[in-house]
Amino acid sequence: MIEKVHIPPIKIQGIKTKIVPLIAELERCEEEGTWYEPFMGSGVVGLNLAPKHAVFSDTNPYVIELYKQIKEDKINSYVVREFLEYEGEQLALKDEEHYYYIRDRFNESHNPLDFLFLNRSCFNGMIRFNKNYKFNVPYGHKPQRFAKAYVTKIVNQVRFLENKIRDKDWQFLCQEFSDTIDMAKDNDFIYCDPPYIGRHVDYYDSWDEEHELKLRDRLYTTGAKFILSTWDHNQYRKNEYIDSIWGECYKVTKEHFYHVGAKETNRNSMIEALLMNYNPNETECVEKTGQLSFQDILRKAE
Numbered sequence: 458m459i460e461k462v463h464i465p466p467i468k469i470q471g472i473k474t475k476i477v478p479l480i481a482e483l484e485r486c487e488e489e490g491t492w493y494e495p496f497m498g499s500g501v502v503g504l505n506l507a508p509k510h511a512v513f514s515d516t517n518p519y520v521i522e523l524y525k526q527i528k529e530d531k532i533n534s535y536v537v538r539e540f541l542e543y544e545g546e547q548l549a550l551k552d553e554e555h556y557y558y559i560r561d562r563f564n565e566s567h568n569p570l571d572f573l574f575l576n577r578s579c580f581n582g583m584i585r586f587n588k589n590y591k592f593n594v595p596y597g598h599k600p601q602r603f604a605k606a607y608v609t610k611i612v613n614q615v616r617f618l619e620n621k622i623r624d625k626d627w628q629f630l631c632q633e634f635s636d637t638i639d640m641a642k643d644n645d646f647i648y649c650d651p652p653y654i655g656r657h658v659d660y661y662d663s664w665d666e667e668h669e670l671k672l673r674d675r676l677y678t679t680g681a682k683f684i685l686s687t688w689d690h691n692q693y694r695k696n697e698y699i700d701s702i703w704g705e706c707y708k709v710t711k712e713h714f715y716h717v718g719a720k721e722t723n724r725n726s727m728i729e730a731l732l733m734n735y736n737p738n739e740t741e742c743v744e745k746t747g748q749l750s751f752q753d754i755l756r757k758a759e
């Protein structure tokens with residue numbers, strides 16, 4: 458059982474922090490198999506599961522470059538502290554003028570440290586690019602953003618990352634999900650967390666039915682075991698693609714609460730689904746797409 462989930466330095470919409478313990482109970486990566494994570498995002502899942510061999514990939518080149526440079530010790534927690542303290546002071550003095558200066562600089566030179574700065578000071582920690590692949594998220598309007606305690610928090614997150622990824626047989630690749638899935642062999646394991654189909658997405662590549670079908674076809678031809686994260690339903694809608702595209706899979710669900718705006722009353726619930734091409738509950742016969750609850754799974758793991 459995972460006792461504490463460590464958070465990496467990159468913020469991303471749809472981060473799976475809350476769901477890591479459940480994935481840890483359900484995954485079946487063999488000791489000598491490779492963990493493939495083709496939609497890495499922040500990488501919070503694989504980083505906490507810490508498999509022996511892993512390939513993390515994403516089409517966002519900037520997250521990949523940041524993680525690669527941390528792995529190669531070109532960037533470390535000391536460098537990050539110095540950088541954020543300096544740029545944070547400039548932000549406190551010049552406010553949004555400095556944010557947009559860094560944004561322009563990043564869009565020219567793609568420095569991973571600038572990317573980290575933007576990710577932690579932009580509006581809502583969003584990652585969004587325009588059609589020309591320019592980062593276009595506006596300022597979060599907090600000139601004191603990089604106060605001492607916040608810099609220390611980010612530095613600790615970078616330290617966690619460097620301790621995790623150095624000296625490990627882990628690769629970070631910038632590529633399409635299909636290229637990563639094609640690398641997997643029978644005894645490997647694939648965890649997929651694509652942008653959620655049928656919901657608003659902020660990634661520069663939108664995600665539609667064609668992508669979802671391509672993902673299914675690729676996953677079904679590998680022979681590897683997989684878990685796919687998707688949404689199941691909320692109070693208004695149900696994800697129809699679970700039946701139409703993923704009807705062959707086993708499903709486990711978990712309720713997730715999130716806030717829209719600042720008010721407590723705007724607390725909405727969404728049921729998340731984990732779909733698998735194997736029965737995670739070997740001791741019991743679970744019907745395909747039959748639901749197990751989060752509690753059931755954790756109880757069985759005790």
Ligand SMILES: C[S@@+](CC[C@H](N)C(=O)[O-])C[C@H]1O[C@@H](n2cnc3c(N)ncnc32)[C@H](O)[C@@H]1O
Pocket residue numbers: 469470471472473474495496497498499500501502514515516517632633634635650651652653660662
């Ligand atoms: C929901 S996020 C993953 C979040 C991640 N599991 C976490 O917990 O941080 C989806 C990711 O898929 C990436 N992505 C979008 N389209 C992609 C594609 N065609 N191939 C590979 N990655 C893609 C996005 O850049 C984004 O990082």
